[in-house]
Amino acid sequence: MILVKTNLGVSKIEGIGLFANEDIKKGTIVIKNNDNFGIAKYFEEQWKQMEKExxxxxxxxxxxxxxxxxxxxxxxxxxxxxxxxxHSKNPNIKTIGDNDVAVRDIEKGEEILIDYTVFCANEDLENEKYLKIDK
Incomplete structure (x- = not known):
């Protein structure tokens, strides 16, 4: 669940990005991660069934x-x-416990970025060309 004002826009990294719509101070909780709300999770069998259907x-x-x-x-x-x-190798938010927290001040209009390698399984990352960009 996003706790700060944001908007979608064209990303210089890949497709659509999430951008700060207000100044965000270092240490601010940007996202509250809650497995019971905001994320649909699928077991491998469910994922394969969805792909078939x-x-x-x-x-x-x-x-x-x-x-x-x-x-x-x-x-x-x-x-x-x-x-x-x-994704960025130099993200401006980082997962700490159940929250994604600003690791530095983020200016209004700046894209919100996170390091995918912290939470994504390696096989999901292998073919993603944009992950190899050092941004």
Whole structure:
């Protein structure tokens, strides 16, 4: 659940990005992560069944914004705009406990970025060309 004002925009990194719509101070909780709200989680069997039942294009759209969790191996799809947060090796938010916290001041209009390698299973990251960009 996003706790600060944000908006979607064109990302210089990849497609659509999530941008701060207010100045965010270092240490501010930007996102409250809650497994019971805001994230759909799928076991491998459910994921494969969804792939069989949906059209190729529909599943491609879902897969584009989903990730496989490094800890529990479940396929996760954020149901709010957090699914548009792009990757950076120099992120401005970081997961601390159940929260994603600003690691430095973030200016209004700046894209909110996180390091995917912290929570995504490696097989989800191998073919993502934008992860190799040092931003």
């Amino acid at each position: 949906l059209s190729k294009e529909s599943f491609r759209q879902i897969k584009k914004y989903a990730y496989k969790d490094k800890q529990d191996g479940l396929h996760c799809l954020c149901l709010d705009d957090t699914r548009f947060i792009n």
